Amino acid sequence: MRRFARTMGAAALAVAVVAGTAGWAAGDAQAVVTGPPPGTADWRAAGTAERPLPDPWTAAPAEVVRFFAGLDEARARELLRAHPSVVGNLEGAPLPLRYEANRLAIAATGEPRYASLAAPGRQILAFDPRGRGQVVEVFGDLEQASRVSVIVPGSDNDAVSHDAPRAPATGPAGSARALREATGGQGAVIAWTGYTTPVGVGVDAAAGRLAEAGAVRLARFTAGLDAVGAPDPVLFCHSYGSVVCGLAARHTDATDIVVFGSPGLRAGHVTGLRTTARVWAARGPDDWIADVPNVEFGGIGHGADPVAPGFGARRIPAGDVRGHTGYFAPGTGSLAAFAAIARGGSR
Template sequence: MLAGGVAAAVALPVAAAARPAAVPAPVPAVPFDVAAATPAALAQRYAANRDGIRAAERMAAAHGDRRRAGSLRAMAAPGRHFLSFDGRDGGRTAEVFGDLAHAGRIAVLVPGADTGLDAYGRFRAGAEALHRELRARANGAPGGARPAAVVAWLGYATPATVSPGALTAGRAEAAAPRLRAFVRSLAAARPGARISLLCHSYGSVVCGRAAAGLRVADIVLYGSPGVGADRAAALRTPATVWAGRGADDWVGEVPHVRIPLLVTSVGFGPDPVSADFGACPFAAGPGGHSDYLDPGSVPLRSLARIVSGEAACTGRVPAPLRGGGRA
């Protein structure tokens, strides 16, 4: 029954799967990477991307899309810091919260479904909340701690929650090389910084595809439907792999299966919070699917401890692979 249902979901048109109408935007003047991370270089980069956002706003307004123009106007406000911006094809961005030039700890947030330029507010609010939590922890540490920065990486076209795209790995396969390239450029620009990937919902599928060989300290999966790997060890990463899910998160009711079809497969395999998967667990509290980065919440504190390097993996270690698993 499940196989028939998901096969129909892939085969039949689904109205909710339609992406927003394409809105014209200029070719970005700044590459979608990090390059240098000195204060002067970052200030120049932020200013160039602000100019690009304003140009995209003008084009969106001329196109008659007031919603997109309004979103872009907010993004171009003084004090917003974009490492990268590309308004074409639905938009891709990387926004910085904190002092990236001096950050010793960096969290890269990878969002899930239904995140885009026209629905960016909740993603931004979560990044801000995490940065405030990290700053509070640093201020309270004995003798102080190295500052932390958060990068909200919207580097791919996310699927709609109710769509075939959310059931298959196609969007993640396309996004993974972009995420790998971005993280590598960030590591090169900030050598010695501790980088953690925080991957929500479908974003965990992206991180699963990007993980192999990626030198980050942590890969954190939360609200995850699965990552396309049978075990954490199959991700082939030197990072510590963490997993958590809120008690009221609907993802817990989703069948954690992977069903092969003619040209693709549906589903993402085992549940990352299961003991057999072998990830390090973290406390995610009673919240739902969109509550992990809410101010004052249990999972926000847990994620901040992981990013800060304060969390210890206890009670579970990665299970050994048999037969050479594949991410």
């Protein structure tokens, strides 16, 4: 009876927190943007019975690789020009083709808020302007990289805020740059703003709906990396992004899953993730996420605290991290540990 009372009390506290008490801000419910990219209907119609085009959502990335391997350069570029939104988001398509396709797709929106993403030298691996927008960017040479890291961000990130001015070494692009610099430029780092994130800290942030949709996209993305011969990735998962990684864990081939500022992974123990990846966890001393009740009740809350000893994750030093977003700040113990893991060390 006492255990039931404690559970009910924790659940009530979680609901109260979500409602806006304890200093949390209310968030707006977001419409999930998922499924195949814009232009898919025209892409499907452009195929023939003798040679259909691979479906952007159902074709396995390995099938896409085989399809493009059978094309000559002229035909590949014809598809690129006619269907940039599809080619740019097609897992398994050649990387240079995707970068070029997304430059065209970004330019085609005609929206100044996206213009910086099409600047020379940027390597945009995916772009979807629907809703608040989604974008995936590569830092480094993904084709030649011996190590690959993927940063999965949390709430309030989208195609506009992906690289918006903010505190240094924060946000998806800023974190990716900081990590790559900390590794001495070894390997490639990918900023994966590839799902619909919560806005603010309201019901969306406390529930799993957006994370479940994001996990499907993340699993498909990592399958696409594998199909083009990229190394198995390290996933760096911040805040609500760690919920995405927890749900996707069993469906990825990640070597390591690193969570920080995490509200929970929707698992009671690392074994519940059903992954062979090493699982790491960090939380700074004044990260407000520590005030979030680690419960899951009626779809609200994300379960056990990943930094608790009983969860079973390997701990990362974070005593010098400031706030909820300071984990990639230069000079911190967390960034040094992240870089070591990204290089394949810290065993």
